[in-house]
Amino acid sequence: MQRNSIGRRSGAALTAMLAAAALTRCSPTVTDDGSGGGGGGGGKVAARVNITGQPSQITVGQTFSPAVRVVVADSDNFAITTSTAPVTISAFGSTTAPVAGTTTRNAVEGTAVMTGITIDTAGLYRLVATSPGLIPDTSDQFAVLPVNANTVTVEIGSDTAVNQVLFRSRRNHTVNPAIDTIAVGSTIKWIWLGNLSHGVLINAPPVIYSNGPSAAPDTAFLTINAAGTYNYLCSVHGNLMTGRIVVR
Numbered sequence: 001m002q003r004n005s006i007g008r009r010s011g012a013a014l015t016a017m018l019a020a021a022a023l024t025r026c027s028p029t030v031t032d033d034g035s036g037g038g039g040g041g042g043g044k045v046a047a048r049v050n051i052t053g054q055p056s057q058i059t060v061g062q063t064f065s066p067a068v069r070v071v072v073a074d075s076d077n078f079a080i081t082t083s084t085a086p087v088t089i090s091a092f093g094s095t096t097a098p099v100a101g102t103t104t105r106n107a108v109e110g111t112a113v114m115t116g117i118t119i120d121t122a123g124l125y126r127l128v129a130t131s132p133g134l135i136p137d138t139s140d141q142f143a144v145l146p147v148n149a150n151t152v153t154v155e156i157g158s159d160t161a162v163n164q165v166l167f168r169s170r171r172n173h174t175v176n177p178a179i180d181t182i183a184v185g186s187t188i189k190w191i192w193l194g195n196l197s198h199g200v201l202i203n204a205p206p207v208i209y210s211n212g213p214s215a216a217p218d219t220a221f222l223t224i225n226a227a228g229t230y231n232y233l234c235s236v237h238g239n240l241m242t243g244r245i246v247v248r
Helices: 011-021
Strands: 002-006 048-051 068-073 086-093 104-106 111-114 123-130 142-145 151-156 167-169 178-182 187-192 198-203 207-214 219-224 228-234 238-247
Touching: 048 123, 068 086, 068 123, 086 111, 104 111, 142 219, 151 178, 167 178, 167 238, 178 187, 207 219, 207 228
Parallel strands: 002 219, 151 187, 178 238
Antiparallel strands: 048 068, 068 111, 086 104, 086 123, 123 142, 151 167, 187 219, 198 207, 198 228, 228 238
């Protein structure tokens, strides 16, 4: 799934934000080699850090739960279970927002558990884990929502209806177009159902957001920080599937 945010930004900034949203995470899984880690059997040497506890959607000032976990690993992504290397967490995204809390912790048995950290500005972010002399790692994308913002859900397709070519609002049951009115800073959640492939394309106009094509059980989130009317359609089925988000 992907999370995005639309706000009051220049066209260049918005383009850069959407480009970042298209990035895919490719960090390999960290595995314990069972040999006692980098300082022990096998002569493994620390080469990189890997974020293994991915961040999920939070609100401004909320601590990450579960805590983000960063593993010190060798070049083959085996955990160095004897490492006590210092690990630092920072963030980058749609706005500039430093991570608050204790952002540097020493690994314990090769893992740094980053408890109590927060981000105090709403937006779309990735975390970056670094350690001196080691290859850094970047997390999956996640959204930081404004306090008291709400979320509305729109179904893409259907797992019960014969006709699966539809957008349906779970709030008011409007269909093609699914019409939702939300407050600035709120989030639309799209959830794929059924067995067809669909995509979300906001052509407000112009095109400012694209997600998919994808299929069930995928989900996508979009936080909108600017008032306006945002029309969208399915990138697979075109005008047969439509929706509208009115932001006030």
